[in-house]
Amino acid sequence: MGTSPEVVVIGAGICGIATAYHLAVRRGVSTVTIVDPRPPMTLTSDKSTECYRNWWPTAPMIELMNRSIDLLDALAASSPDAFPMTRQGYLYVTADARRLAEMRRAAERSSRDGAGPLRVHPGDDPYTMSPEAGSEVPSGADLFIDGDALRRAFGFVSQRAVGGIHVRRAGWLDAQRYGTWMLERARDAGARLVRDEVVAIGGTRRVRNAELRGGISLPCDVIVAAPGPLLADVGRLVDLALAVRTETHLKMAFRDHLGVIPRDAPMCIWADPQQIAWSDDEARGLAAMGRDDLVGGLPGGCHFRPEGGPDSRWVLGLWEYGATPVEPTFPIAVDPLYPEVVLRGLSSMVPGLAAYLDRLPEPVVDGGYYTAAPDNMPLVGPAGPDGFVVAGAVSGYGIMASAAVGELVALHVMGDDLPAYAASFLPRRFDDPAYVASLADLGDTGQI
Numbered sequence: 001m002g003t004s005p006e007v008v009v010i011g012a013g014i015c016g017i018a019t020a021y022h023l024a025v026r027r028g029v030s031t032v033t034i035v036d037p038r039p040p041m042t043l044t045s046d047k048s049t050e051c052y053r054n055w056w057p058t059a060p061m062i063e064l065m066n067r068s069i070d071l072l073d074a075l076a077a078s079s080p081d082a083f084p085m086t087r088q089g090y091l092y093v094t095a096d097a098r099r100l101a102e103m104r105r106a107a108e109r110s111s112r113d114g115a116g117p118l119r120v121h122p123g124d125d126p127y128t129m130s131p132e133a134g135s136e137v138p139s140g141a142d143l144f145i146d147g148d149a150l151r152r153a154f155g156f157v158s159q160r161a162v163g164g165i166h167v168r169r170a171g172w173l174d175a176q177r178y179g180t181w182m183l184e185r186a187r188d189a190g191a192r193l194v195r196d197e198v199v200a201i202g203g204t205r206r207v208r209n210a211e212l213r214g215g216i217s218l219p220c221d222v223i224v225a226a227p228g229p230l231l232a233d234v235g236r237l238v239d240l241a242l243a244v245r246t247e248t249h250l251k252m253a254f255r256d257h258l259g260v261i262p263r264d265a266p267m268c269i270w271a272d273p274q275q276i277a278w279s280d281d282e283a284r285g286l287a288a289m290g291r292d293d294l295v296g297g298l299p300g301g302c303h304f305r306p307e308g309g310p311d312s313r314w315v316l317g318l319w320e321y322g323a324t325p326v327e328p329t330f331p332i333a334v335d336p337l338y339p340e341v342v343l344r345g346l347s348s349m350v351p352g353l354a355a356y357l358d359r360l361p362e363p364v365v366d367g368g369y370y371t372a373a374p375d376n377m378p379l380v381g382p383a384g385p386d387g388f389v390v391a392g393a394v395s396g397y398g399i400m401a402s403a404a405v406g407e408l409v410a411l412h413v414m415g416d417d418l419p420a421y422a423a424s425f426l427p428r429r430f431d432d433p434a435y436v437a438s439l440a441d442l443g444d445t446g447q448i
């Protein structure tokens with residue numbers, strides 16, 4: 001692709017903005033037009049929990065996230081008005097000795113694949129807590145192989161817990177400020193934002209122009225498709241069938257006015273499946289509402305993190321107990337029972353939260369879609385006609401991956417040398433029947 005291509009980016013979510021930033025600011029391509037009918041970052045990218053981690057089950061994902069966090073750290077440190085990042089980590093907790101053993105095996109693999117050293121407690125002491133912000137915390141992870149050692153560090157965790165793992169190159173960031181910061185810099189470098197929708201793409205073997213609902217046609221050499229949950233629709237504009245599914249993921253925020261959750265707590269994930277202890281009356285009521293789905297076994301992955309600084313009381317809680325593929329529709333449908341189910345789920349990990357079950361705190365619920373490929377790895381790279389580049393399927397990790405995804409798209413667009421991980425994310429991997437067949441044995445994909 002040429003040295004100064006005319007680029008149209010479909011979508012002003014975090015992936016489209018990071019792409020525009022890397023092209024315009026890092027590569028000096030001033031001819032970048034982002035097209036979106038919505039205000040920037042308002043479809044999915046402002047619904048996220050804003051967390052990041054380099055702890056993933058496969059080497060390409062670890063390499064991608066390490067690169068992305070390197071870039072995020074450097075951007076956050078580059079100017080005082082950039083965006084804050086914490087480094088409080090992710091804590092995965094279990095009450096199941098077999099799951100703890102599997103956690104240990106998986107952690108040893110991730111450590112070997114580049115996620116950093118693994119320290120075991122008790123044993124490899126001392127364990128050091130995370131400072132509130134900044135990067136002077138150890139890398140890698142701390143594995144607690146007994147519940148008492150875990151509770152010495154995290155006193156709010158249930159007596160039932162038998163261990164857990166605290167991932168250290170992890171935390172959260174202000175994603176809105178991060179996206180806005182990149183967009184402002186991209187615009188300063190010549191990128192423009194057009195409020196419209198791409199409804200057709202001209203050209204047969206090579207893209208020629210993007211046609212907008214408002215009637216304008218934008219001539220271009222390259223089209224980057226970063227339309228979030230609408231990726232399959234945009235693929236169809238160039239007769240490209242992309243293997244993606246979308247799942248609803250909700251999130252709730254509540255004020256922890258009793259101060260149950262310490263403000264320096266990590267993102268905490270209860271790894272075990274669980275069954276909620278509804279009373280008989282409650283179970284009958286749920287059955288009468290047609291909600292038997294909530295009465296039986298529910299999956300693992302219920303999680304929370306403190307939101308805001310030391311003076312805030314807000315906590316975010318999430319649990320996708322019913323994630324099945326759906327067609328994306330807007331506004332997203334919200335389960336009215338979500339806050340109660342999440343709080344009940346979280347109280348398995350943090351019994352102190354049960355104090356809220358008689359009188360639920362007023363919740364704020366929102367959510368969006370995870371858009372994912374069958375292997376839960378992103379789709380990044382050329383596909384379909386020449387000049388068409390995909391930047392999506394970033395599932396539940398689009399904020400943390402966006403810096404490396406934007407950079408990788410820019411490398412593809414400019415025809416530059418690619419990092420080793422690039423091949424793992426090419427959309428055409430799904431054209432290989434052997435690769436698709438190998439997914440039948442897909443283990444943990446790292447998704448929460």
Ligand SMILES: Cc1cc2nc3c(=O)[nH]c(=O)nc-3n(C[C@H](O)[C@H](O)[C@H](O)COP(=O)(O)OP(=O)(O)OC[C@H]3O[C@@H](n4cnc5c(N)ncnc54)[C@H](O)[C@@H]3O)c2cc1C
Binds near residue numbers: 039047048052367
């Ligand atoms: C509840 C929840 C929690 C999450 N937590 C985390 C987390 O902790 N960490 C993390 O890293 N990620 C998290 N994610 C995932 C993350 O939010 C997404 O992966 C990311 O925001 C996707 O960004 P995107 O740019 O691909 O899509 P979007 O943000 O959806 O942006 C796509 C844009 O494309 C536009 N568009 C679509 N079609 C067209 C068209 N034809 N023409 C023009 N524009 C078009 C849309 O209007 C939209 O603005 C979470 C997601 C959810 C829902």
